Each structure stands twice: as C-alpha cells, then as structure tokens.
Amino acid sequence: MAIKKITVGDVFKIISDNEVRYFQYFYTDSNYLGGNLIWVFNQDKETDNLNEILDSGYSFYFYTAIEAGIKMKKWKLLGNVQIPAEMNHHVLFRWRDLDSGLWYKLKYDQKHLIG
Incomplete structure (x- = not known):
C-alpha cells in the first residue's frame, strides 16, 4: 500500500498502549537529519475532534x-x-558537523556557522 504524501498541517494521533498524544x-x-519537524499538542485524552486537539495548545517540538x-x-x-499564524515559524536548532x-x-533551509 502506498503512503499518502504528508502535507503541512497534517494532524496525527500517536497509537500507543500507554498514552494518547497528537x-x-x-x-x-x-539540513537537520532530513527529518520532519512536528509540534506535539498538550491534548492527552482520546478524541478525534481536531478543534479540541488544536485548542489544547502546543507542548513541544522535535x-x-x-x-x-x-x-x-x-x-x-x-x-x-x-497552522496558526503565531505558530507558523521555523525554529532554530544548533548542530555540530562531526x-x-x-x-x-540551522533554521529551515538556512545553515549559519556559529562563532
């Protein structure tokens, strides 16, 4: 089965036996491990209501x-x-070239030497 291309703004439920997260x-x-940046919501109760999930606010990103x-x-x-305008920004990370x-x-597609 082919995987649907992910789109900016897609909201996912984490399937786990221990807890519920979105x-x-x-x-x-x-530039940063070729990864996808996600923001994790505060919502930790079972729901499929996107408004309820969004209203819980963001907890952290990775x-x-x-x-x-x-x-x-x-x-x-x-x-x-x-994505709400106040959250639609690219976060800054530090990265060391081994x-x-x-x-x-590192910030989105920009890479600047520190120091």
Missing part, C-alpha cells in the same frame, strides 16, 4: 520520520488543519 506536521528540513511511523502503524492521520567539529545554527 502532533501536527510543519515541514521537512533537509524532528522525526513521519513516513516510518505510518508504515509501522504507530501514527494515524486524523486530518489537516491550517567531520569538522564546527557548530552551526
């Missing part, structure tokens, strides 16, 4: 591989919701 896909960053989670049946797509030892600031 996240939203923001973008794929080719990079992951969304396609892998879908293939392993760990994440279920619930729908797509436009070959050179130099540190960089």
